[in-house]
Amino acid sequence: MTADIRRTAAELADDLASGATTSVELTQASLDRIGAVDGAVHAFLQVDAEGALAAARASDERRAAGQVASALDGVPIAVKDVLATEGLPTTCGSRILEGWVPPYDATVVAKVRAAGLPILGKTNMDEFAMGSSTEHSAYGVTHNPWDLTRIPGGSGGGSAAAVAAFEAPIALGTDTGGSIRQPGAVTGTVGVKPTYGGVSRYGLVALANSLDQVGPVTRTVLDAALLHEVIGGHDPKDSTSIDQPLPALVEAVRQGASGDLTGVRIGVVKELGGEGYQAGVLARFQESVELLTKAGAEVVEVSCPHFVHALATYYLILPAEASSNLARFDAMRYGLRVLPEGVDAPSAEDVMRATREAGFGDEVKRRIILGTYALSSGYYDAYYGQAQKVRTLISQDFARAFEQADVLVSPTAPTTAFPIGDKVDDPMAMYLNDLATIPANLSGVPGISVPSGLADEDGLPAGFQILAPALADDRVYRVGAALESLLLEQWGGPLLDRAPDLEGASA
Template identity: 65%
Template structure:
């Protein structure tokens, strides 16, 4: 094992400590990860674009400031490199949302979270792959490539944020940013053995996040440890006047909560098992790992009770009306008139603006995006709006009420992150409904606007990661970080180390 290999297997917090102690430079860390990317990408395909020159220049700029003593007051992760889901706008770096309709678009501005990352001196390694416009659960719907799961390259990494999850899981990046509309950070986290966090809706600015479904989308951290997720959450969180949905409050004390959790004392913490998220349809070894984890929470002093959230089973159906409706509205702007792809009608077809828009959208959007635009346009159409969209919003209110009643009784709620482990490529693409059903456990958090987190809970009999999910009350994200960090530590004791100790990494292990 080379020194560089040892370096990339550290947690982001450990990397940050080495930078502070002048044991390693930001450039050395960035070079080490770029080396892994070069070796791993033929197998993993996590990145749509690697911005090596930019990343090294950013690392050098940080190192220069660090040497001059000008980094005082920067976030703890200062100097640590990061990967960015290609749903988030980056000035000077092509941003496509994995769609042909945005191919070649280089934004003239940064998303708020990117501005914060740059201010922290964190080099951007590149943009990661996703399902086109974040619409999918397997990263099979990208217009450019198919990302593989580092645990088994015949299996999907989850979606839509499979690129960020696989990059972190394969040690191509220590941390990453994703977006979560119905589980797009947490479900890939479960499938790849990484930690994925969806903060409270409005707790992290969405300015510069390409909109899929505006009332559901949320940017959040991808990492290998709970503490790393908390440290990144602290960097990107907070109020932003450019985002009308941003909550004007400080970032919750997530880092302090994660560090408190590492003491593995959960006396006084009340945990609610969601009755409706388990049983039929959940893979037996997923439930087995979940039950083992619940027992570990009890062993650390947590009080565990069963909680009923009776409207959660209806969340899936309501989500798949609200989300396509917002997709239909948000994606109407991609018409070839202002930016992105433009396809003119062929000879013999009237050269009108309407025809140009039709040919552009036909060529620019993939099948899954078109499917959701059609569904959403139908749900919003005259005569169906009240019956479909209006009814779905009423269900959403009932889900919010379920969360409110549950959090009157417990501090956090828990469930498996996904009903199954990572499935094989092509296994579910022929039947979109089967694919959609896989979001049953993650969607309630987006519908209710509450924070949620997935952490690795061990491996299935096939040797694939299983995810364990925490939910917390709105703007009380710290409440999930403490038990999540405690469970992570307890599980490491059970496994004899982090789950990724079991991951075979030929791209790292070659001499």
């Protein structure tokens, strides 16, 4: 394994600036690593070696001419397969989109290209982002680099696993109910859900329009801030995009990395801990809170009583929006088309029925049925309408809590990574993995998951979640950077340095 692939994106950017390496060398090193270990990890669905190397050569030519496109120009990146990429297949982990090649780029992908980051390929995911384990992909399971018998989280387990396995220094993910932060927690990586509307959703294949958000998947808080500044900002193509500049995220990281949090009020959410949370996860959380206290932060307990209803609220709103969004996959315009057997002259309805039966997996069908029922005549007010009212109450809980604290904190996920196959047939057990992350999506506030250490029971990573008010993304970066700095000093180096070497491993 080459030394380059273990360096952070910020360090790689410095190496490029100093002439110590080239983008072609970095990109080839990542491609070599993918070739060596992805047979065991299965983080990628498509690898675009030719396109990545062409972009890397263009980056090196720009740098030689003194025309650097961004701070990350030349640093390779992986992209979750739910984001449209011109010329590269976008499947959303579903058979119904197998082989579909978009004629355009998602706005975040276009920004990444314009910033000069070579795209290594597309990462695996739960089908249409429905899942917490990346076991619901039509193209196979992704494995956690810490333990190949365990899940890497979901739905964006492919992006998190690629970063944790040193296949890519950074990646793009999407977070609908925790799909960046929960994989970050169980793989020992950093995952950020920006403020809703702070990063364009144009070109993101929608699961739930009012919940989805694109964000960074990285190994450090600084890397996340650097990538967030590349992809963030207003986009006129997205009607939900916020028309105002991003806060100074990199500056917030540098401020936090000093380890001084004097005057910062940190609220521990009473409802996001205790029963149902693994003892080792809670132990690492408490240790992290104590470190923040020693850094000068004032810690208070806050109560958000309606958070206990967040899971039920989410699983009415999300399926309702998903059932509407997935109606477009009708076998008439693009994607898979299956002709029903034994029908001589099938109608459009016959073809649609056969295609959706063959093209959608069990979890997608389950959520379409739930959502269609919740929106049906006679049940809309009783289910979907009531869920929207509770959503408002959850937002009001956040507003009151942020009057008492500058940021709110909790464990990111209740447990460490569970064994592959352990919960795939138990939807309710699977849904509980997003218990702590869902409230942020329902209210649109930003959140970050920072590795908090290894749980005593299994030696697997746990995550520490930090939430801030909408548009105050800089707060999560400042506190996240402070915690990361304190933990690195305590650990004597990056947590991922303790992960197994995957060379020669097989799934």
